[in-house]
Amino acid sequence: MIRAGVVGASGLAGGELIRLITQHPDLELTFLGGSSSIGRRPSELHPGLRIHQNLTVQPVTEEVADKVDVLFLATPATVSADLAGLLADRVPALVDLSGAFRIRTPELHDRWYPKVKRRTDLTDRFVYGVPELVGDQLKDAALISLPGCYATAITLGLAPLTLGLGLTLKTVVVDGKSGSSGGGLQLRTSDLHPFRAGAIAPYSPTGHRHAAEVGDFLERSRPGAVGKLSMSAYGVSHVRGLLTSSYVFTDDKVDQRELSRAYLRFYKGHPFVRVRRHDETLIPVPDPQVVLGSNFADVTVLHDEEGGRIVVLAALDNLVKGAAGQAVQAVNLRFGLPEETGLTQQPVMPA
Incomplete structure (x- = not known):
């Protein structure tokens, strides 16, 4: 067993x-750490x-x-x-x-995480853990930095264009909508039920740090593949789940079939990314509610010929594929297990 x-x-x-x-x-829970809940x-x-395990939360020391x-x-970046x-x-x-080691470029990190002071010698040692894109790098990796929930959806949505077809994306504009669990358990007035219920709250309309990490990762993976990448983020009244809509402009010629x-x-051979037609089910997809509780990410690509753009939609459960599930998936690969081990739960719907 892996402790x-x-x-x-x-x-x-x-x-x-x-x-x-x-x-x-293949995993055994042997330690719980924290500070406020010891x-x-x-x-x-x-x-x-x-x-029924004899575990309580303990302080974190070198003895762990x-x-x-x-x-x-699963801690704040600081x-x-x-x-x-x-x-x-x-x-x-x-x-x-957390976001402590997601962005490699020092200036970009300092812009989006000004309070996070990290050891610079560790930064390049962390593998940016999108299993579908860096699976070989995860084998025997000692340090893994999980992407943010939005970043996971955006990266999985854009990778077939940049790393697959080799397109140069002049401009990418991302619209992201996330449920309240994306903000964690911090108590903020804007997250109180009277304000959050039924709302579409533009909490980050002119930029988001998850878009910055996507740009940083794609630039390292294929320099020059993406020109400008910007994002607007909205909070919606769901608890779980998120949807990203990426509007891509390129001079490269493509069509829907291609x-x-x-x-x-x-994504052939990658069990957790489901490529879908938006009209294949009773409701249009991707939709966060059809992946809740699972480690699936649903991705759809559409060619808007009249608008001169590619539209990429991606939906996932921000707490599973956007966080804990992807972490376990990465660990499966790290220890030589089939990546779907322990993660075969089907989505719960309605939820």
Whole structure:
């Protein structure tokens, strides 16, 4: 068994990690870490969990390295940066779900994460963990930085165009809509039910740090593939799930048939990315509600010939494929397991 620990056990992503680890056939939960919830059991923190393991939340010290083979950091970026500096060469595999190490370029990192001071010698050692795109790099990786939830959807949506067809994307404009769980458990007035219910709140209309990390990753993967990439983000009244709509402008000539074939070809053999026609089901897809509770990302590509653009839609559960599920998927590859191990749950609908 692979011994797994979760730091940030009281958070939403931490709870999802506990849920997935405890039903995984090859992972054993051996450590829970935190600060504000020390001494509490998982079932106290997450009412849906009724696991009968003799674990309570403990402070995180160097000794955790003796208890785990992999440690998940479901912590704020500032905390993850500190813990990575403490544990990077002690824990065999460290998986960070925060934004502390997602952006490699120092100036870009400082712009979007000005309060996150990280060890510069660690930055280039982290693998940006999109399993479908960097699977070979995850094998035996000691440090893995998970993409953000929006970034996962955007990157999976654009990769067949840039890394598959080799298109040069002059301009990409992203519209992102996410449920309230994307903001974690911080108490903010704007997230109170009277304001959030039924709302479409433009909380980040002129830029988002997840778009910055996508641009940083794609530039490293294929320099010059993307010109300008901008994003507007909206909060909606869902609890789980997100949808990104990427409007792509390019001088390269494509048609719908070529695009559809390229996406099917690119994701062949990748079980968690479902390439879909938007009109193939009773309701138009992708739609976040048809992936909730699962590790699937649904992706659709459309050619808007009249508008001179490519429209790429991507939907996922921000707590599973956008966080905990993708983390487990990356760990499966890290330890040589089939990537779908412990992640074969079908979506729950309606939810």
